[in-house]
Amino acid sequence: MPEPADPGTGVPLCASSDLAEGGRAVLFDVLEHGQPLRAFVLRVDGQLVAYLNRCAHVPVEMDWQEGEFLDGDRRYIVCSIHGATYEPSDGYCIAGPCGGARLKAVRVAERDGQVSWYPSADIRPAFGAASTPSSP
Ligand code: FES
Numbered sequence: 036m037p038e039p040a041d042p043g044t045g046v047p048l049c050a051s052s053d054l055a056e057g058g059r060a061v062l063f064d065v066l067e068h069g070q071p072l073r074a075f076v077l078r079v080d081g082q083l084v085a086y087l088n089r090c091a092h093v094p095v096e097m098d099w100q101e102g103e104f105l106d107g108d109r110r111y112i113v114c115s116i117h118g119a120t121y122e123p124s125d126g127y128c129i130a131g132p133c134g135g136a137r138l139k140a141v142r143v144a145e146r147d148g149q150v151s152w153y154p155s156a157d158i159r160p161a162f163g164a165a166s167t168p169s170s171p
Contacts (some may be wrong), residue, residue: 045144045151046160054078054150057109059102063087063152064161065141071161073142076150077112078105079123085143085152086126090114091136112138 047063060075067087076085088096092114098104099115099158106113107171111129117135119131126138154160 039159048076048143048150048152051145051148051150054083056081057105060098060104062102064156066159066161067139068157069159074152074158075102075104076141076143077150078124080107082124083143083145084123084126085141085151086138087158088117088142089139090095090119091121091128091138092117092119093130097134104134113114113130 046061049093053061054076054091056078060077062073062075065072065074065087073088074085075088075098076083080095086100090097093116097112097114097116104115105114106120112123113119114131114133117132121127121131121133121138122129126140128134128136141158142155144151144153
C-alpha cells in the first residue's frame with residue numbers, strides 16, 4: 036500500500052468523488068527515470084491505491100478499456116493481456132504469469148475532497164520534464 040504522504044507537496048490529481056469504490060481508475064502521466072508512462076489511481080476497499088500502468092509480466096499497459104483495471108468482482112487488479120492478477124492493497128501478483136512480482140506503487144493521498152499524488156526520486160510529474168535540446 037502506498038505510504039501516507041505530506042499533503043502539502045502533492046500534485047493535484049482529481050476530486051475524491053471521481054474515484055468510486057471499485058470503479059474506474061483515473062489515469063495520469065508521469066516520468067519514471069525520465070521515460071514517459073502512465074499511472075493510475077483506484078479506490079478499493081475504501082483505500083486509494085496507485086501504481087504505474089505497467090504489468091510485471093511484460094511492460095505493457097494493463098487496462099482492458101481506459102481506466103478499467105478491476106476484475107468482474109471489483110476485487111483484484113487484472114492485466115488484460117494475459118490475466119496477471121494483483122492484490123490492490125500492495126500490488127503483489129497473486130496469480131497468472133507475473134511470477135510473484137509486484138506493480139510499482141505511486142504515493143497518493145486525499146484531503147478535503149482532493150486527491151493528490153506524490154513524486155519520488157524516480158517517478159516525476161510529466162509536465163515538469165525538461166526538453167532535451169538536440170545537438171547541432
Ligand atoms: S502482459 Fe500482463 S499478464 Fe502478460
